[in-house]
Amino acid sequence: MIQHRYLKNVTSLSLDEDKCIGCGLCKIVCPHCVFEIYNGKAQLQDKDSCIECGACALNCSPRALSVKQGVGCAAAFINGWISGGGPRCRCSAKS
Numbered sequence: 001m002i003q004h005r006y007l008k009n010v011t012s013l014s015l016d017e018d019k020c021i022g023c024g025l026c027k028i029v030c031p032h033c034v035f036e037i038y039n040g041k042a043q044l045q046d047k048d049s050c051i052e053c054g055a056c057a058l059n060c061s062p063r064a065l066s067v068k069q070g071v072g073c074a075a076a077f078i079n080g081w082i083s084g085g086g087p088r089c090r091c092s093a094k095s
Helices: 024-031 073-083
Strands: 035-038 041-044
Touching: 024 035
Parallel strands: none
Antiparallel strands: 035 041
């Protein structure tokens, strides 16, 4: 499987392991395999592949996960796909 990368060390994703109950929903809903479950707790296996879609945080009932969804290129790609156009994000815009 090709591993997609966002930008190194810039994702807004954070995990509070003390709040995690190990349900595994984050691993199930994550489209980029960011999570693994070890010893009954979620672990960030590959944080840099997070596209900030927000699926993990929306499905985390104990609120152990947080992410600023819609802030990155993922939102541009999703909105472009929905609208039938190409992605339009500000990261590649010229000032």
